[in-house]
Amino acid sequence: MPILDLSIDTLLTTTRSVRKRLDLSRPVEPGVIDECLELALQAPTASNSQSWHFVVVTDPHQRQALATIYRKGAERYRELMTPVYQKRAAASEQEARTVAGLLDSGQYLIDHLHEVPVHVIPCIQGRTDHLPIVAQSGTWGSIMPAAWIPS
Known part of the structure; x- marks a missing residue:
């Protein structure tokens, strides 16, 4: 599979669903996962709370x-x-x-x-089903930017 020299901006503005083009047999190095998580942890959160964690599944x-x-x-x-x-x-x-x-x-x-060789599952503390919509949006708004961060 050829590697394209694309900037992050070009990649994110020209690439839609890529699931059929991924090489699912290629292993993902732990260092790559760590780097992705480090980037994700820089994402903004509501009230600067960082009440999240990530579950990494490789088994x-x-x-x-x-x-x-x-x-x-x-x-x-x-x-x-x-x-x-x-x-x-x-x-x-x-x-x-x-x-x-x-x-x-x-x-x-x-x-x-x-x-898929690695599943990274973003998790946030607490439940939202009892919260008013505005509080739910703050909770989900605290994890979604981290889940989307490109690497």
Whole structure:
């Protein structure tokens, strides 16, 4: 697989879903994971709280277990979204192609998630289900920037 000389800005503004182009058989060095986590820890948080942690999963059995959980959620999501997807697909040939691509890409993730060599799971302390929406947004706003940080 060729390595492209792209700046971070170019990479982030020209690259969409890459899940089908990743080499899932290539191991990820622990130093790369550490560097990514160091960058993630620089992300802003609500009230400067840093009430987060990251779970790094490399064990194949645990990755398979996570993929099984994801698959169950994805199946439920697809059931809920089928009427929406059908309506979108009926709108035009272009939308039908877009929906087909979305479904195909999503299925690829479901089928191959267990092969991803490292799963980094962002976690935040506490629960949000009892909080008002404004407090929930602060909580989720404290972890999402860290989860998105590119490396």
